[in-house]
Amino acid sequence: MKEQLMVFKKPSYPLNNSFLDYLERFDRISKVSVFYDDLLRFSGSINVYDKNDVDTLWIRVYYSEFERNEIDLNLKKIYSYLHSDGNLDIIKFLSVDAIDYCTFGNSKPFRVKVRNILNDNYTYFYVKKADASRVYGLELEHILSPDKIHFLVYKDTLIEEHIMGIPGDVFMEEHLVNRSETEKSQIAKEFVKFNERCMIRLLGDMRAYNYVIVPIHDFDQVVFRIRPIDFDQQCYEGNLKVYRPQFFKENYPMVKLVKEKLEYSSIEQYKNEERAALAKRLFSTETRIKKLLHIMGNDFIAPDENTEQLKLELYRLTHDINFNRAKSMGNVLSSAFDFITRNYKNTDFLR
Structure with missing residues (x-):
């Protein structure tokens, strides 16, 4: 089942x-x-x-x-x-x-x-x-x-x-089939990065209608970016899969596209690029993000059983003891960001 x-x-x-x-x-x-x-x-x-x-x-x-x-x-x-x-x-x-x-x-x-x-x-x-x-x-x-x-x-x-773009479900149903092979490869790359970004920052429930595809014209090509538009499930669910868009059946066309267009080595490269980019943003906004994480760490935004489940799943994935010490969802997110900033130069982490 x-x-x-x-x-x-x-x-x-x-x-x-x-x-x-x-x-x-x-x-x-x-x-x-x-x-x-x-x-x-x-x-x-x-x-x-x-x-x-x-x-x-x-x-x-x-x-x-x-x-x-x-x-x-x-x-x-x-x-x-x-x-x-x-x-x-x-x-x-x-x-x-x-x-x-x-x-x-x-x-x-x-x-x-x-x-x-x-x-x-x-x-x-x-x-x-x-x-x-x-x-x-x-x-x-x-x-x-x-x-x-x-x-x-x-x-x-x-x-x-309002965040402008084509809803993900509409894009997959009406636009994806008409894209060139090069554009499909670029969309697959973007979905890998989007998937990684959501998991690291614990933004859940990115089913196809909760994000948009944004086409951007650049010289002689069109590139596509993915932006979330629904933020209800920030740091709430205990199941780590909820924070990985690849596991929602509504996103299967995107997952299928990744399998068809990208080699394993390319997927790992794009995941590493996204982690590095996020780590650099964390460094450049250190004061503000620390204030926000401190407030989140002392706030109640999820049931205790969700926090316990998520921190255990993240510990099993990363073997980072800081997840076990987390007392709240804000602490779990803080541990995730700390893990990224400590390891962002290592291409082998968080596989």
Whole structure:
């Protein structure tokens, strides 16, 4: 019988005072009072369909005129702080074209579409309940990935920028087959690196719809990068396989591509490259990452049995005694990062 990687729905964990102080120190606290619960007071809705008339499971919500005016104003202010310097002069050029509500998943987010009325350019951002796991994941993504990510927290509400790209499941179904052989090799390489990156930083549940593929045009070729878009499962599950995208059946086309396109030696090379890159980012952001890991180490973001299982599995993999000494998920992550920085020049570790 196939192993079921994730059995129970993850609970939401509150942000503690130390974490809120950290977020304020790094300008992550919203200056606009916006609450997730305010957006729940919609008076009507309709289903949202994609270009093929398939139900997206999002609904477009509507508010009474009085509430809509106040909500629109606050959402425009949020856009200003999220994407610029908070200059409210731009508000008169903004229009909140749509507010959509997602009826599935852990976070049940609102998706806000904001358009510049001068040129019709638009962008999205999301309003969610602030869960500590998700916010830790966002901050780690900002610090340790090549991509910066913008988000704001206001009490128990999280405002998160939209990450552009083609959803992994859509890419595999509609785009992968049309890629050239060279592009397929490059995508396979990127998946190996993505798989390694998720495992080292303990970002779980990277099923195909929880990451996007980003095509980038570079001279005479197109290269592809993979970015996570869901951070709910940062340092929560006890099963190490949950942190390795290769073990989710939804990612089988990518795993198959790696087997077809890459030799074992190339896979090891790309894994080593990713570990080295992560180690260098850890060194260059040492002060900030230490502050964050200290707070995580004293926070409760996973059941004790999950922590015990994960640290045992990591000890069996690495034989590093520091994992056995971990008392929390934050300690486990700190031990993983310490292991990487101590060994990043050794191409034989963490096979």
